[in-house]
Amino acid sequence: MDINEAKNNFRDIISKLNAFNHAAGVIYLDALTAAPSDTAEGRGKTLGILSRYMYDLSTGEPTRETVKYLLENTDKLDERLIRELKEFDRENEYMRSIPAEEYVEFTVLLNEADAVWHKAKEQNNFASFCPYLEKIFDTNRKFANYYKPGEDAYDVLLDRYERGMNKETLDKFFRSLRERIVPLIKKISQAPPIDDSFLHEEYPIYKQREFSDYLMKVMGIDRTHCGIAETEHPFTTNFNRKDVRITTHYHLNDFTRSMYSVIHEGGHATYELNCGEQYDGTAISGGNSMSIHESQSRFYENIVGRSREFIEYIYPEICRIFPDQTAGHSAEDFYRAINKSEPSLIRIYADELTYPLHIMVRYEIEKAVISGQAKVEDLPDLWAEKMKEYLGVTVPDDTRGVLQDSHWSGGSVGYFPSYALGSAYGAQMLQAMKKDIDFTAAVKEGNLAPIVGWLTDKLYRHC
Amino acid sequence: MDINEAKNNFRDIISKLNAFNHAAGVIYLDALTAAPSDTAEGRGKTLGILSRYMYDLSTGEPTRETVKYLLENTDKLDERLIRELKEFDRENEYMRSIPAEEYVEFTVLLNEADAVWHKAKEQNNFASFCPYLEKIFDTNRKFANYYKPGEDAYDVLLDRYERGMNKETLDKFFRSLRERIVPLIKKISQAPPIDDSFLHEEYPIYKQREFSDYLMKVMGIDRTHCGIAETEHPFTTNFNRKDVRITTHYHLNDFTRSMYSVIHEGGHATYELNCGEQYDGTAISGGNSMSIHESQSRFYENIVGRSREFIEYIYPEICRIFPDQTAGHSAEDFYRAINKSEPSLIRIYADELTYPLHIMVRYEIEKAVISGQAKVEDLPDLWAEKMKEYLGVTVPDDTRGVLQDSHWSGGSVGYFPSYALGSAYGAQMLQAMKKDIDFTAAVKEGNLAPIVGWLTDKLYRHC
Numbered sequence: 001m002d003i004n005e006a007k008n009n010f011r012d013i014i015s016k017l018n019a020f021n022h023a024a025g026v027i028y029l030d031a032l033t034a035a036p037s038d039t040a041e042g043r044g045k046t047l048g049i050l051s052r053y054m055y056d057l058s059t060g061e062p063t064r065e066t067v068k069y070l071l072e073n074t075d076k077l078d079e080r081l082i083r084e085l086k087e088f089d090r091e092n093e094y095m096r097s098i099p100a101e102e103y104v105e106f107t108v109l110l111n112e113a114d115a116v117w118h119k120a121k122e123q124n125n126f127a128s129f130c131p132y133l134e135k136i137f138d139t140n141r142k143f144a145n146y147y148k149p150g151e152d153a154y155d156v157l158l159d160r161y162e163r164g165m166n167k168e169t170l171d172k173f174f175r176s177l178r179e180r181i182v183p184l185i186k187k188i189s190q191a192p193p194i195d196d197s198f199l200h201e202e203y204p205i206y207k208q209r210e211f212s213d214y215l216m217k218v219m220g221i222d223r224t225h226c227g228i229a230e231t232e233h234p235f236t237t238n239f240n241r242k243d244v245r246i247t248t249h250y251h252l253n254d255f256t257r258s259m260y261s262v263i264h265e266g267g268h269a270t271y272e273l274n275c276g277e278q279y280d281g282t283a284i285s286g287g288n289s290m291s292i293h294e295s296q297s298r299f300y301e302n303i304v305g306r307s308r309e310f311i312e313y314i315y316p317e318i319c320r321i322f323p324d325q326t327a328g329h330s331a332e333d334f335y336r337a338i339n340k341s342e343p344s345l346i347r348i349y350a351d352e353l354t355y356p357l358h359i360m361v362r363y364e365i366e367k368a369v370i371s372g373q374a375k376v377e378d379l380p381d382l383w384a385e386k387m388k389e390y391l392g393v394t395v396p397d398d399t400r401g402v403l404q405d406s407h408w409s410g411g412s413v414g415y416f417p418s419y420a421l422g423s424a425y426g427a428q429m430l431q432a433m434k435k436d437i438d439f440t441a442a443v444k445e446g447n448l449a450p451i452v453g454w455l456t457d458k459l460y461r462h463c
Numbered sequence: 464m465d466i467n468e469a470k471n472n473f474r475d476i477i478s479k480l481n482a483f484n485h486a487a488g489v490i491y492l493d494a495l496t497a498a499p500s501d502t503a504e505g506r507g508k509t510l511g512i513l514s515r516y517m518y519d520l521s522t523g524e525p526t527r528e529t530v531k532y533l534l535e536n537t538d539k540l541d542e543r544l545i546r547e548l549k550e551f552d553r554e555n556e557y558m559r560s561i562p563a564e565e566y567v568e569f570t571v572l573l574n575e576a577d578a579v580w581h582k583a584k585e586q587n588n589f590a591s592f593c594p595y596l597e598k599i600f601d602t603n604r605k606f607a608n609y610y611k612p613g614e615d616a617y618d619v620l621l622d623r624y625e626r627g628m629n630k631e632t633l634d635k636f637f638r639s640l641r642e643r644i645v646p647l648i649k650k651i652s653q654a655p656p657i658d659d660s661f662l663h664e665e666y667p668i669y670k671q672r673e674f675s676d677y678l679m680k681v682m683g684i685d686r687t688h689c690g691i692a693e694t695e696h697p698f699t700t701n702f703n704r705k706d707v708r709i710t711t712h713y714h715l716n717d718f719t720r721s722m723y724s725v726i727h728e729g730g731h732a733t734y735e736l737n738c739g740e741q742y743d744g745t746a747i748s749g750g751n752s753m754s755i756h757e758s759q760s761r762f763y764e765n766i767v768g769r770s771r772e773f774i775e776y777i778y779p780e781i782c783r784i785f786p787d788q789t790a791g792h793s794a795e796d797f798y799r800a801i802n803k804s805e806p807s808l809i810r811i812y813a814d815e816l817t818y819p820l821h822i823m824v825r826y827e828i829e830k831a832v833i834s835g836q837a838k839v840e841d842l843p844d845l846w847a848e849k850m851k852e853y854l855g856v857t858v859p860d861d862t863r864g865v866l867q868d869s870h871w872s873g874g875s876v877g878y879f880p881s882y883a884l885g886s887a888y889g890a891q892m893l894q895a896m897k898k899d900i901d902f903t904a905a906v907k908e909g910n911l912a913p914i915v916g917w918l919t920d921k922l923y924r925h926c
Binding site: 018023034036204239 | 478479481482485486487489490492493496497498499500501502504505506508509512513516667668669686687688689690692702703705706708744
């Protein structure tokens with residue numbers, strides 16, 4: 001093997017892996033947005049076969065030899081390729097530590113688990129999902145041990161989403177958050193209540209769809225490269241820098257749920273759409289740290305989307321599309337209503353202040369299950385207990401409790417802290433941004449270009 | 464290799480090919496129903512890589528040896544496997560005749576061509592699509608010559624969609640159709656005109672969506688295994704017997720366009736959903752002959768869907784969803800309006816009688832281009848000429864002319880006659896069916912189960 005041959009081999013491997021990732025990604029997107037309910041079986045077979053190809057391609061002898069050869073000859077390579085090789089090798093070390101059969105089995109399991117979770121959530125039936133959730137937690141623990149034997153499994157999982165993160169840091173982070181948030185929530189609870197009942201009138205779905213298109217426009221999202229679909233639990237996915245998809249979920253009697261889902265997911269999309277062209281088709285394209293990714297979604301959702309200036313800018317359009325529902329309510333009423341802080345049941349619709357407490361509940365549960373201190377079968381009770389303790393709310397059913405999120409059924413354990421970290425990162429970015437540009441003026445004019453420009457320069461283009 | 468090893472190898476190859484077909488199929492479905500407009504580039508790379516895997520897997524030495532070995536030992540195999548091997552080998556003979564690079568290039572070309580066609584149709588810009596269409600016709604001719612050198616290329620193409628079909632048979636078939644249809648159309652043109660203006664009022668899209676769900680229900684289609692999406696040019700696709708998708712296109716001022724697309728595509732779906740379980744995951748799953756497939760779509764569209772009994776059954780629901788638009792119009796008015804026969808521009812919305820003339824136009828153009836008698840750049844004129852000659856209509860633009868269908872941009876040359884043959888087959892099936900069941904009574908009661916049951920027994924279950 002000479003250096004050019006090795007470089008070509010590497011490019012070829014990455015292209016093939018990107019193709020498999022793209023294919024599997026479209027299958028997941030379809031599964032979550034368009035596929036009929038009882039189609040998981042055939043999809044599982046296909047995903048199993050594709051994941052086996054990906055595993056073999058990633059971990060096989062030819063790939064290992066190529067990467068080894070290149071890493072031994074870094075003096076002949078440019079910096080970007082070296083970074084790519086190191087990232088690829090790091091990810092591969094993880095994959096190689098897992099036996100092929102178990103890797104494929106987990107893919108197939110997750111496909112089934114998603115279908116079971118959907119029905120379990122719909123029917124408030126935790127028992128049907130419990131065996132899947134047990135396997136998912138067990139597999140996460142097992143894979144963490146394969147990868148870093150002897151290390152704390154939950155620390156290993158946290159590090160997969162946010163490099164260098166661990167329980168020690170997060171415990172401190174959440175402790176300091178709790179110390180400030182809990183008294184603030186108490187204080188707010190004594191203030192006169194805010195009337196947000198007009199947000200709960202009927203907002204026809206087809207009109208909400210029209211409003212989503214408007215929001216995407218205000219966010220400056222290029223629709224020729226970004227689609228919007230509907231799903232149970234909103235998420236964003238991207239196949240490459242020029243093909244990004246967000247999703248939302250419309251609620252007839254809760255207008256702002258989809259509104260803030262679209263802005264949140266639109267933040268993820270803005271990141272991906274503005275990644276640097278030079279990383280296209282490489283192993284380091286797209287956003288890497290999940291917390292940084294969530295910093296963007298949370299930045300647009302809360303810092304932009306819940307600001308008085310933003311609401312004042314978009315409110316006339318809301319009134320145009322929903323004249324009856326908004327009659328007699330001013331932009332200020334709307335602004336106050338969407339910033340109402342009140343302990344609630346559902347994380348993704350929680351206000352900015354109580355939101356981190358939802359994350360803490362999940363963080364502590366994950367910690368407890370991975371360490372073996374809690375059993376999966378007890379999670380509904382544990383969930384209710386912690387929600388009572390932190391937020392003071394009574395969980396009426398598992399649909400609005402332990403079954404609400406799609407992360408666990410999707411196989412992710414250790415992801416949730418990314419949201420809280422992201423919210424904090426976003427606030428820090430705002431401070432830095434304000435030194436360079438007039439954030440408030442930009443939002444007031446409904447022209448987010450200077451904000452997107454600043455973030456592209458400092459963050460997005462670096463992937 | 465022993466017989467069991469060979470059988471296992473073969474099953475493994477088929478499973479992998481099914482997985483690749485499934486993945487590519489979902490990518491196509493997404494491209495045509497959900498993907499943002501400017502995402503073809505990344506998709507092309509992925510489809511190119513997947514198609515190369517499929518080509519190598521299908522035509523590679525290990526596969527050829529396995530199939531050869533099994534075909535030499537048919538005495539040790541059951542009949543179904545022998546049939547599967549023969550079908551697989553037949554299809555592979557075709558693939559093997561094409562050089563790998565050209566096979567992959569064609570896949571990538573078609574992905575691009577679809578995107579270009581969409582825009583060309585939207586902008587009435589044949590010139591932009593012309594070079595792609597030239598390549599598509601040229602490639603079809605070239606592939607036909609690779610496969611059966613010395614044979615007539617268009618005959619070879621026709622045979623790919625309907626085994627044994629050729630120009631000689633079709634010329635006769637179309638001649639006899641023309642002889643009967645043309646005088647009938649003339650006679651009808653002298654009858655008093657039918658007023659169908661109420662079908663062209665505004666029918667809000669979100670209500671048409673609701674009506675589609677109703678139609679699917681009446682057709683007895685199991686929605687847990689069959690989805691419905693929206694696209695430019697309606698089609699049906701299936702990933703396996705339990706995952707079928709139809710598509711439609713809603714027109715605000717032309718209610719029955721989507722209505723009959725749903726019934727047409729619903730016919731395709733009914734076929735696939737009722738295929739025999741024993742063929743799952745084999746090389747002979749799903750409908751095979753395209754004319755037989757179209758016989759089902761056309762059977763439901765015309766024989767069921769345009770019958771007086773069907774309209775009488777569904778009309779109350781139409782009135783419920785669209786009370787304003789249907790006010791003052793009876794089921795009989797509706798029945799007459801949807802059966803109005805009048806030469807028109809668009810094939811898929813043509814009435815039952817004039818429809819075959821649209822097919823003839825395409826058939827003659829394909830014949831002329833493949834044989835070299837016509838040039839692709841002249842097709843807009845040729846199209847207009849033939850539409851004038853057969854249907855007496857003036858083609859106002861290419862959007863409603865040569866650019867209207869998606870078959871050529873999708874790479875299919877020789878497919879169109881399947882629709883006309885399918886219509887004829889469907890009529891013959893009706894005659895046979897009526898000997899066994901009371902077709903009219905079933906439709907009248909809105910219970911298509913006996914019809915689906917008969918077709919399943921005689922046709923669907925045999926794939």
